[in-house]
Amino acid sequence: MxxxxxxxxxxxxxxxxxxxxxxxYDLGVIAEVVASNTFVSAFKPDATSSGLVVSMFTTGAFFxxxxxxxxxxxxxxRWTITLGAVIFILGGSLQTGAQSIHFLYxxxxxxxxxxxxxxxxxxxxxxxxxxxSIRGRVTALQQFMLGVGSxxxxxxxxxxxxxxxxxxxQWRIPLGLQLLPAIFLAxxxxxxxxxxxxxxxxxxxxxxxxxxxxxxxxxxxQDPWVVAEYEQIQSSIDLEHEHEAKSYLxxxxxxxxxxxxxxxxxxxxxxxxxxxSAIQYYSVTIYGQIGITGADTLKYQxxxxxxxxxxxxxxxxxxxxxxxxxxxxxxxxGNMVMFIVATVLLAKFPPxxxxxxxxxxxxxxxxxxxxxxFSCTCGPLSWIIPSEVFDTRTRSKGVSIVTMTSFAFNTMxxxxxxxAMKNIGYKFYILFIVCNFTNAIFFWLFxxxxxxxPLEEMNYLFTHAPWIVVGKSKESYISHDxxxxxxxxETEKRxxxxxxxxxxxx
Numbered sequence: 001m002x003x004x005x006x007x008x009x010x011x012x013x014x015x016x017x018x019x020x021x022x023x024x025y026d027l028g029v030i031a032e033v034v035a036s037n038t039f040v041s042a043f044k045p046d047a048t049s050s051g052l053v054v055s056m057f058t059t060g061a062f063f064x065x066x067x068x069x070x071x072x073x074x075x076x077x078r079w080t081i082t083l084g085a086v087i088f089i090l091g092g093s094l095q096t097g098a099q100s101i102h103f104l105y106x107x108x109x110x111x112x113x114x115x116x117x118x119x120x121x122x123x124x125x126x127x128x129x130x131x132x133s134i135r136g137r138v139t140a141l142q143q144f145m146l147g148v149g150s151x152x153x154x155x156x157x158x159x160x161x162x163x164x165x166x167x168x169x170q171w172r173i174p175l176g177l178q179l180l181p182a183i184f185l186a187x188x189x190x191x192x193x194x195x196x197x198x199x200x201x202x203x204x205x206x207x208x209x210x211x212x213x214x215x216x217x218x219x220x221x222q223d224p225w226v227v228a229e230y231e232q233i234q235s236s237i238d239l240e241h242e243h244e245a246k247s248y249l250x251x252x253x254x255x256x257x258x259x260x261x262x263x264x265x266x267x268x269x270x271x272x273x274x275x276x277s278a279i280q281y282y283s284v285t286i287y288g289q290i291g292i293t294g295a296d297t298l299k300y301q302x303x304x305x306x307x308x309x310x311x312x313x314x315x316x317x318x319x320x321x322x323x324x325x326x327x328x329x330x331x332x333x334g335n336m337v338m339f340i341v342a343t344v345l346l347a348k349f350p351p352x353x354x355x356x357x358x359x360x361x362x363x364x365x366x367x368x369x370x371x372x373x374f375s376c377t378c379g380p381l382s383w384i385i386p387s388e389v390f391d392t393r394t395r396s397k398g399v400s401i402v403t404m405t406s407f408a409f410n411t412m413x414x415x416x417x418x419x420a421m422k423n424i425g426y427k428f429y430i431l432f433i434v435c436n437f438t439n440a441i442f443f444w445l446f447x448x449x450x451x452x453x454p455l456e457e458m459n460y461l462f463t464h465a466p467w468i469v470v471g472k473s474k475e476s477y478i479s480h481d482x483x484x485x486x487x488x489x490e491t492e493k494r495x496x497x498x499x500x501x502x503x504x505x506x
Contacts, residue, residue, distance in 0.1 A: 002218050005217060006131055009130050009134065009138065010137075012193070013125075013129065013139075013141050015188070016122050016125055016185075017141040017144070018145065018181045018182075018184065019081060019084060019118030019119065019122045020141070020142045020143070020144075020145040021146070021148055021181055022088055022114075023118065023146055023149065024145065024146030025149035025152060025153045025178050026057060026112075026149075026153075027146070028151070028152070028153030028154050028157065028305060029153040029156070030054055030057070031157070031301065032153075032157030032158070032161050033157075033171045034054065035161070036171045037165065037170070038164075038165070038167060038170045042168060045101060048419075049101060053104055054414040055411045055414040056105050056109045057109070057111060058112055058407045058411040059109060059407075060091070060112025060113040061112040061113065061410075062404050062407035063116060064114060064117045064120070065116035065400055065403035066116070066404050067113075067116070068117040068120035068396075069248075069397050069399070069400025069401070070396075071121075072121045072124065072198075072399075073396045073397070076194055076195070077121055077124065077198055078125075078189050078192070080117055081117070081118060081121055081122065081189050082190075083114075083117055084115065084116070085118065085182045085185045085186035087111075087114035087117065088115060088118070088178075088182045090114075091111030091112070092179045094106055095108060116403065116404075120399055120400055123383045123387035123399070124195075124396060124399050126141065127388050127455065128395075128455070129193070129195065131216065132453060132455075133320060134320060135320070135384075135388060135455075136384055137316045139383055140315045140319050140383075142380065142387075143315065144313060144315070144316055144380070146312075147305065150305045150309075151302070153174065154304075155302045155305075158299055158301075158302050193211045193214060196208040196211040196233070197392045197455070198392075200233050200234060201392050208233070212230055213226050216229070232454065233456060236391065237393070240392060240394075248397055251397060255463075257394050259462050260390055260394075260398060263389070264389065264398065264399075267385060267402075267447075268382055268386070268403070268406035269406070270442070271378050271382040271406065272410050272413055273432065273435035273439070274335050274374060274378055274439070275335070275429065275432030275435075276374050276379070277410050277417075278432075279370075279371075304367060304371050308371045308372070308374075308375040310372070311371070311374075312379070312380060314376050315375075315376045315377075315380045320451060320452060324385055324449060324450055324451050325448070325449045327377045328377055328385075328447065329444050331374065331381075332378060332436045332437070333436070334377070335373050335436040336433055336436035336440070338367075339429055339433045339436065342363060343429040343430060345359050346425070346426035385450060386398070386402045387399060388453075389458050389462065391456070391459050446469065447469065
């Protein structure tokens with residue numbers, strides 16, 4: 001028995017999001033690597049070197065996401081995924097076999113380069129396959145699988161940190177295990193369909209129609225939804241070829257395209273300024289500020305990763321019901337409150353003062369609550385919204401720039417955090433309190449709701465919706481063109497059926 005179409009779309013997207021798993025695993029594993037006693041004794045890194053081990057990954061990802069845009073346009077979504085996975089395998093191999101810290105720098109950069117390709121193209125690929133009613137939960141898989149990777153990394157890291165103390169397997173094993181899903185992804189991605197929108201954009205219209213039918217109607221090319229979506233994509237792409245962005249420059253000169261680019265770049269920058277990357281990369285150091293030791297830190301961080309995974313699963317279940325706008329606003333407010341409590345605890349119980357178990361547990365619980373708040377709102381939405389707001393002609397280019405913005409801010413946080421924690425301690429976290437608050441205000445003012453709208457109708461939304469959306473009526477910029485097409489086709493088919501029956505009767 002064939003799978004229901006939406007289940008098929010969902011499962012294809014789950015497989016593609018193995019690339020997101022690689023990103024989450026690498027984010028989760030690096031805290032244990034730089035804290036391992038065998039790593040420290042082998043390479044003797046100072047604060048700057050540790051920062052480089054972390055930030056070379058995101059530096060590579062910055063460039064990878066930049067190259068991923070042209071690759072996604074010219075090679076297609078599946079070839080771009082394959083290319084990213086192969087580059088990641090090369091980088092992971094260099095890290096695992098590193099004989100000096102310079103091998104690690106190079107391996108981290110290459111692995112990041114591969115991840116840049118992957119995390120840029122995967123939510124874009126998922127959004128282009130999915131029915132509008134499930135697009136949120138499908139693109140939320142990016143953050144969910146990132147969370148799965150973090151959970152696996154956290155517990156593997158904890159096990160090797162505790163049980164392997166006398167040889168380099170303490171950090172080589174966690175780094176080596178990341179190669180397996182990358183090999184699996186590169187080897188099997190061509191068993192799944194290419195994006196029908198990419199096919200249409202490159203003149204392969206018959207193949208695009210077959211793919212739409214495969215995705216939405218078990219291969220029935222006459223299905224009303226398939227016909228309506230095909231016609232809408234075709235007319236939208238024809239219009240885009242005449243008027244929309246043919247180069248990166250036009251993303252900045254076209255008013256509607258620039259508005260989307262500006263909002264999505266602001267979104268990705270805002271996510272990094274919530275403080276999440278500082279916690280992910282330097283959890284051992286951060287917990288150590290309140291007297292929690294390295295082994296215990298990795299255990300608590302493992303629990304933290306499970307909490308994040310639960311939160312991300314909630315997003316997969318509910319994001320198409322809750323919409324995008326209010327969860328993003330509420331998530332930033334929740335993040336701010338948690339950082340206020342954590343900062344107060346660090347200020348009242350500084351390192352070197354007598355240990356306060358209650359303060360330690362308070363800090364742990366607040367970190368867990370922060371992670372839940374972030375992981376069910378800001379984290380997944382930072383991938384969902386950019387993947388759905390651009391049109392076919394600009395999507396790869398726009399998401400490329402947006403993802404580069406994410407990694408640029410991520411790299412900055414990774415490099416600055418250890419230096420800031422060493423010099424100003426808890427006062428560094430005041431920055432994240434302020435940023436979470438301003439994030440919430442910004443999106444309350446400027447972000448329109450994008451949930452459940454076909455991709456081809458985003459041009460209409462961002463052309464007609466006011467820049468400041470607070471208090472404005474939605475009626476003037478809501479369009480349901482695809483639903484209207486489906487309704488007209490179904491009406492036409494019913495009329496033809498009635499006429500056919502009348503002819504038979506007479």
